[in-house]
Amino acid sequence: MQEEKQEIIELFGIHFEQLYNIPPLASRILGTLIIDGCKSGLTFEDLVEKMQASKSSISTNLNLLLKMEKINYFTIVGDRKKYFKAAPLSQRLNNYLTLVHHEKILIDKIIDYREKYVSCSQEQINLQNSYAYKEHMEKAEQLLMSTIEKFKQIEITNQSNK
Numbered sequence: 001m002q003e004e005k006q007e008i009i010e011l012f013g014i015h016f017e018q019l020y021n022i023p024p025l026a027s028r029i030l031g032t033l034i035i036d037g038c039k040s041g042l043t044f045e046d047l048v049e050k051m052q053a054s055k056s057s058i059s060t061n062l063n064l065l066l067k068m069e070k071i072n073y074f075t076i077v078g079d080r081k082k083y084f085k086a087a088p089l090s091q092r093l094n095n096y097l098t099l100v101h102h103e104k105i106l107i108d109k110i111i112d113y114r115e116k117y118v119s120c121s122q123e124q125i126n127l128q129n130s131y132a133y134k135e136h137m138e139k140a141e142q143l144l145m146s147t148i149e150k151f152k153q154i155e156i157t158n159q160s161n162k
Contacts, residue, residue, distance in 0.1 A: 009035055020068065025053055026061040030070055033086040041074065041083030069095060090151040093144055100141045107134045 012031025017024055032050055036042060042050070047058050062084065065071040069091065073082040086092075107130060114127040 005035055016070075020070070022064065022068070023061060025051065025057055026064050029058070029061050030065055030086060033071055033084055037083075037085045041085040043081045043083055045081075047084065088151065088155050090148050090155055093148045093151065097141065097144045097148065100137055100144060104134065104137050104141065107137060 009028060009031040012034060013024060013028035016022060016027035016030050020027070029047060029051060032047070033042060036050070044055075044058065044062070047062070048055055051058060062071070066073070070087055071084055072087050072091075073084045075082055111127070111130045111134065114123060114130060118124055118127055
């Protein structure tokens, strides 16, 4: 089981490194929090031990992940430690939704520009591609919003079952 867990964390690490363009340690911390921190969270000390990295490296990478909203922390009354967890899936997908929204704004600007200044067949093809891309992004946005709502409902149900 431990070997399989390490393999999954490593796969997460490679994936997040490429997807978010973040350092390998940050990627593996995020993977570890997804796999090991889902129940009670992991403390800073837990992460130092699991990652076999220096305190400063762990701290730097935790701050990066917090700033990127990939992880959250909570505290327990009477305990001075912070407990880190991966951000809920609804929150992480909401970040993608923001990207889609910005992309749609750019597509609208491109379409407006191309509609005004189309002067040859290649530009007409580019305009048609822009329409198709806008349609795709609108469908992606709807799918993301639907999925986010499903995850929020699951998260609410799980929160109330604690």
